Amino acid sequence: MDANRSLVAVSFGENRTKGDKDAAEWMPPTKGATCTYATDCVATKLPWKLTIDRAETKALRAVAARCRNTSVNFASAQ
Template identity: 40%
Template sequence: MAARREAYANDLGQVAPLVAVTARSNRSKVDQDSAQWLLPSADVLCQYGAEWTAMKVFWGLAVDELERDRLLDIAAGRGGTDVEFTPAP
């Protein structure tokens, strides 16, 4: 389990780009998940939701009910975004 945590913490192989935000937005996020915080720009919300979901599925990370519902809401409001992934080793 420690090796998997280390692999997750050092994963540089994901093709999903980081989304640049202002320092103010970054400070407002802190360590919240998508149930508590979303990007303020609607233009990238679909991309963010798809990439967040792919990362969760790729690493087999837990998703609580509130976070799942928020991600489903994002997906329902935005058609045409596929989430593709290969499970992490």
Template identity: 60%
Template sequence: SGWSESKGGSGLSLTEKVGKLKVARESRAGYEREKFKLWVDEDHDGCDTRKEVLLSEAVKKPRQGEDCRLTGGTWRSYYDDKTVTDARKLDIDHVVPLAEGWDSGASTWTAERREAYANDLDAERSLVAVSLSSNRAKGDRDPAEWLPPATDALCTYATDWVATKLRWNLSADRAEIKALHKIAKGCKDATVTYTPAP
């Protein structure tokens, strides 16, 4: 997966990749959540983006009924290291929140590209299933303002964040870069691999 430790693979270290982020001021002017179309069923299999993430991230797979109705299943919310057994108690989090994406480049995109970003199933780590409480605590804040409470989540989170920003060619502000560099110091084995978004 995109955040795994690789032995001499194509991934550069987290510190090196933080250094590849473009530094720019952020602006939230004109942002509305509706400008990102959420939870589409791109492959027309009856399961929208939310359900696709729930299916792919389940520790124990849920049963899939008509219209992709999911019952049962178990998930691990890695932000707070909680085990969740009810899909309704999970949010699908955009690792880099929509508002943060807007602030750092998405405001200039077409509606189609924003929809692709909001439903990015091609990158394993852009969207993650996490507990409602951890997602609500995070809101649309960046790593300078919020970090996951589970200590073993820090390296994964920073790596997911940087990979997503680089994948979508999004900039970062100075406080964010500073926070990421600080985390990266404690993540010697973390490498970042990503594929640029089409």
């Protein structure tokens, strides 16, 4: 699967807090981690052509507006 990004290990409590929530419903509590999380989210969804609903798009755009010098490069997985 040749992915440059992967899952990030977190504490049990953080994992339970996030659950199956998307970016519209959950962001990392550490402010410095939001850009990385949002970038990883987009970088994972784009190659696999996974859907992003309006609320998640809005949340990711809001985070992206605060992220300087961040880009997502991807190649289709299929």
